[in-house]
Amino acid sequence: MKVSKDELLKRITNISENASDYEDVGILLIQKCRKLYKKTDSIDHRDFKALIAIKFEIHELEFVLDQHKQNKGTAHAKLGSGWAYHTAIYGFLILILVYSYLFMFVVNLESISIAANNISDQSMFVYMKYxxxxxxxxxxxxxxxxxxxxxxxxxxxxxxxxxxxxITGVVFTLEDGALKFSGGQSIVFLLGYNTNLIIALLKKANDKLKASIESQGGANP
Known part of the structure; x- marks a missing residue:
């Protein structure tokens, strides 16, 4: 089976030119096509075995994109760097464990400072906890x-x-052997989760302050 190197390069270019059709993976797709183009271009046009292998790679890429477009699968992992992906996953795993431990450690120190009635340490631990x-x-x-x-x-x-x-540190806290709802901690966690909520609250506060200043200015000619 004959395979044309120029034909393969043209197919790769066409896929890259249509990257805008795939929205959130468009940049990843262009980067993937650039690497595949360089790889194909470096192959001798008489090396049909290597060119056929490239053709299968193109088939796989087109299949992944088709699945992504039909919401049957995501192309992010296939198009992105495997090393960067796994590094991010395991890095996050470690971070979650470390931050969870730090949080429980700070909560424990806060309870000790409350028992000792140390106001200055309590303020510091509350800040660190939040x-x-x-x-x-x-x-x-x-x-x-x-x-x-x-x-x-x-x-x-x-x-x-x-x-x-x-369960035990954010939404609820363990007090006297029972779980009790903690509204303040839940709000802080949600604000960290959704920065748009902070922006909306600040905008609302700014609008109220602006309206208050304008009303006072109108009352004092």
Whole structure:
């Protein structure tokens, strides 16, 4: 079976030119096509075995894109760097464990300072606790919004790691051996998860302040 090198290069170019049809993976697709083009261009036009292997790679790429377009699968993991993807996954796994431990450690120190009635240490531990909650909220957003595009299985694993800290440290707190709802901590976590909520609250506060200033200005000619 004869395979034309020029024909393969043309197919790769056509796929790249239609990258805008694939929206969120468009940039990844162009980068993939650039690498595949260079690889194909470096092959001798008489090396039909290598060219046929490239043809199969193009078939695989077209299949992945077709599945992505029909929402039957995601092309993010196939088009992205495998090394970067796995590094991000395992890096996040470690980060979740580290931040969960730090949070529980700070909560424990806060309870000790409350028992000792140390006001200055209490303020510091409350700040550190809320800072960690906000960061974990941001991490949870990243996992459920971006990691899920690459792997549903790894997303489930990372979310499962969040569950213990969410139940016993964020949404509820353990007091006198019983779980009690913690509204303040839940709000801080949600603000870290959804920065749009902060922007909306700040915009609303700014509008009220502006209206108050204008009304006072109108009342004092």
């Amino acid at each position: 800072l960690l909650l906000s960061i974990m909220g941001m991490m949870f957003y990243y996992v459920t919004t971006y990691i899920v595009k690459y792997s549903e299985i790894f997303t489930r694993l990372l979310v499962a790691l969040f569950i213990p800290i969410l």
